[in-house]
Amino acid sequence: MDTTIDTHSANILIVDDQELNVKLLEKILKQANYQNIYSTTDARQALPLFIKHNIDILLLDIRMPHLNGFEVMEQLNEVIKDDYLPILVLTAEPTTETRAKALSGGAKDFLTKPFDQLEVLQRIHNILEVRLLHTHLKDYNKTLEVEVKKRTEELERSRYEVIERLGKAAEFKDNETGNHVLRMSHYARLLAKTAGMSESDSDLILLAAPMHDIGKIGIPDNVLLKPGKLDPDEWKIMQTHVQIGADLLSGCDEVPLMKMAKNIALTHHERWDGNGYPNGLSGEDIPIEGRICAICDVFDALTSERPYKEAWSVEKAMELIRSESGKQFDPSLVAHFETILADVLECRSKHMDTITDSSL
Numbered sequence: 001m002d003t004t005i006d007t008h009s010a011n012i013l014i015v016d017d018q019e020l021n022v023k024l025l026e027k028i029l030k031q032a033n034y035q036n037i038y039s040t041t042d043a044r045q046a047l048p049l050f051i052k053h054n055i056d057i058l059l060l061d062i063r064m065p066h067l068n069g070f071e072v073m074e075q076l077n078e079v080i081k082d083d084y085l086p087i088l089v090l091t092a093e094p095t096t097e098t099r100a101k102a103l104s105g106g107a108k109d110f111l112t113k114p115f116d117q118l119e120v121l122q123r124i125h126n127i128l129e130v131r132l133l134h135t136h137l138k139d140y141n142k143t144l145e146v147e148v149k150k151r152t153e154e155l156e157r158s159r160y161e162v163i164e165r166l167g168k169a170a171e172f173k174d175n176e177t178g179n180h181v182l183r184m185s186h187y188a189r190l191l192a193k194t195a196g197m198s199e200s201d202s203d204l205i206l207l208a209a210p211m212h213d214i215g216k217i218g219i220p221d222n223v224l225l226k227p228g229k230l231d232p233d234e235w236k237i238m239q240t241h242v243q244i245g246a247d248l249l250s251g252c253d254e255v256p257l258m259k260m261a262k263n264i265a266l267t268h269h270e271r272w273d274g275n276g277y278p279n280g281l282s283g284e285d286i287p288i289e290g291r292i293c294a295i296c297d298v299f300d301a302l303t304s305e306r307p308y309k310e311a312w313s314v315e316k317a318m319e320l321i322r323s324e325s326g327k328q329f330d331p332s333l334v335a336h337f338e339t340i341l342a343d344v345l346e347c348r349s350k351h352m353d354t355i356t357d358s359s360l
Contacts (some may be wrong), residue, residue: 007128008032010056014039015046015066015072016090020046022115025059025314028117029124040108043067049077057086057124057132059111060096073105083138088123116204143271144228179351180300185209186347187296189291194336195292201260208261212268212293215245250324268294271328283330291330295321295337298328304353 014025022039029037038053039060040046043064052059058076062069069089076085079301085106091098092113099110109123110129189206197205205219216224221232230238252258267281267290274282299321304312312320318341325334337344 007132008034009036010034010128010132011036011053012038012057012059012124013046013049013053014059015028015041015043015049015056015064016067017043018042019063021061021090021115024115025120028115032121038334043069043072044263046072047079050076051079052240055086056135057088058105059088059090059124059129060107061090061094062102063091068103071109072106073102077106084134086127088127102341142206160181174247179353180304181210181212183348183351184212184293184296184300186351187290187300187344190294190340190343190347191296191337192289195288195333197288204257204260205264205292206256208264208289209293209296211245211249211261211263212297213241214248214265215247216247218244239269242269242278244286260289262294264289266290268297270294272330273327276328286330288330291333294331298336298346303348314341 012029012035014022016022016025016039019041021040024288025289026039036053038049038055042047044066046058046067049055060069060072067075069091071130073085073087076087076185086106087102087105087107089102089107089110090113091102091110094110094112103316103321108127111120114132138333141265142312185208187212189207191203192202192205193199193303223230223237226234242265246262249258249262249265253262264287266278267286270276270279270281270286272283272291274284301314302317303322321329321334321337325331
């Protein structure tokens, strides 16, 4: 950060109802090579001029008609928030009471009339150094905030891309297309918002849902890719994919995205009636993100064509989901899913598989 202070380019405003005082201060400042000097003898113009010219120091008289110096400071304090008010009070009455009131109003220093040229320049210089350093620091912090935000967004984008690719990797291993995770995650976001989840949590479920079957990476191919029905032992192995997924995503519960992804991976095969796996959770003991993804996952799987099955029609898929309301699925979420079905189908049409869907 460049902390070089050029006080001579600062914007200076003089407010004094006595024209002679104004002219004297202007002369002193110009002789000292100050370039941007503004002035008024009407205290009512102080605030507008201060704002218009982005003033770096205000030389303010106390005793004036219309508005006195204290009233001008009150106006400035109402408008200029969270900033350094660079006020140098001009007064012929440097009493303790006047000084205390001025300091409490925001004054940083005082100049006593009649003016001494050396004192005028030194006190102005001192205030300007603080003011301009404060401005530089504020500008630097803004630049830093923008840069940090940019870097954070880049990091988040990279993280989300890795997450999406991990989700797709699991689906490819399972002979599914990557569009399945894309579709069901968008369905999940729609359902989450309709169910009353916050905007941020709904966005989070969109990013976390693609990892719901990440645990299938750990399932042996002879079980995962078996074309026929699994035997009881093979089914037990298949069921372990939820715990494998949760283990892969564990250890980062302080990161909301990873915590939600872990919950989804672990609980999207739990059932509302308690007959699911791996832990036999029931009802609202199942995290809502798991209940949401359960419906969205099943709907997309049913209505998608795969090499080993034909796609169900939307009507047939919805009949099954309705029949499982209160059994496999949260009944309130089933009702919400019905209300967003048109949006779900619109989203589905935008992200069709390369294999032609024939369910419509």
